[in-house]
Amino acid sequence: MPDTPVIWRDEELSPIRDKVYQYIKQAIVQGVYKSGERIIERELADQLNVSRTPIREALFRLESQGFVKTLPRKGVVVSKLSPEEIIEIFTILSALESLAMKMAAQKADASQREELTQIIQSIDRSLAKNDFAPEDKNYHFEINDVICRAAQSPRLTQMLDGLSDYIRAFATLGYELPGRLRKAMEEHRDLASAVRNGEAELAESLTKIHLENSKRAYLEALEKE
Known part of the structure; x- marks a missing residue:
C-alpha cells in the first residue's frame, strides 16, 4: 500500500463510495494487492481519509464481482483465480475479442485506420528502445478502444468492458516474464496492422x-509467485 495519504479534491468527494471502490479495484488489478493478501479496513480508511463505511461497501461490491473474498479468522483477502477459471475467462475473451477485431477490420473508417497507424508507429518507436516505459503496457487498451468503436457493436463492447x-x-x-512485454507489443502491432489494412x-x-x-x-507467472 502507498505510504503517502491520499488527498481527495472537493470534486472527488461525491460519491465517495465510488471513488473508494475504484481505488481498491485498481490496486488489485495493478498488482498492488497480490492474490491472497489481506485487505484491512482500518488501514484503508486511514490511508484514504474516509470512514470505514465506504470501505465496507466497496469491499462488498468487489466480493460480489469475485475480486476479493471473506475467509474465517482472516477477513477480506484478494481472490486467487483457479487455473480452470483463468482458462474459462481467456476462452470467452478469445471468442469476443477475435470477433471484435474481425468486425473492426471490415468496418473501420479512414479516421480509425489513421488512429491505428499512429499506434503502430508508437509501438515501433517503443520497440526500437532497449528500455520500456510504463505507458508501453497500454497499447493493448489503446488498440481496443479503436477496435470497439470501429466494430460498431455496442453489445459486444459492453461484454468486453465487463472483462477489461x-x-x-x-x-x-x-x-513480469522476461521478454513477454516486447513479444506482446509485437503482437499488438501486427494486430493493429491487420485491422488497419482490412484483413x-x-x-x-x-x-x-x-x-x-x-x-x-499469465499462468506461468502465476506459478512463479
Whole structure:
C-alpha cells in the first residue's frame, strides 16, 4: 500500500463510495494487492481519509464481482483465480475479442485506420528502445478502444468492458516474464496492422494467437509467485 495519504479534491468527494471502490479495484488489478493478501479496513480508511463505511461497501461490491473474498479468522483477502477459471475467462475473451477485431477490420473508417497507424508507429518507436516505459503496457487498451468503436457493436463492447479489469490484471502479471512485454507489443502491432489494412480473417487469427500466448504467460507467472 502507498505510504503517502491520499488527498481527495472537493470534486472527488461525491460519491465517495465510488471513488473508494475504484481505488481498491485498481490496486488489485495493478498488482498492488497480490492474490491472497489481506485487505484491512482500518488501514484503508486511514490511508484514504474516509470512514470505514465506504470501505465496507466497496469491499462488498468487489466480493460480489469475485475480486476479493471473506475467509474465517482472516477477513477480506484478494481472490486467487483457479487455473480452470483463468482458462474459462481467456476462452470467452478469445471468442469476443477475435470477433471484435474481425468486425473492426471490415468496418473501420479512414479516421480509425489513421488512429491505428499512429499506434503502430508508437509501438515501433517503443520497440526500437532497449528500455520500456510504463505507458508501453497500454497499447493493448489503446488498440481496443479503436477496435470497439470501429466494430460498431455496442453489445459486444459492453461484454468486453465487463472483462477489461481481468484483462489488465492478467497483462500486468504476464508482463513480469522476461521478454513477454516486447513479444506482446509485437503482437499488438501486427494486430493493429491487420485491422488497419482490412484483413479481417488475419486479424481474427492473430487475436486468438495473441490471447493464447497471454494466457500461457499469465499462468506461468502465476506459478512463479
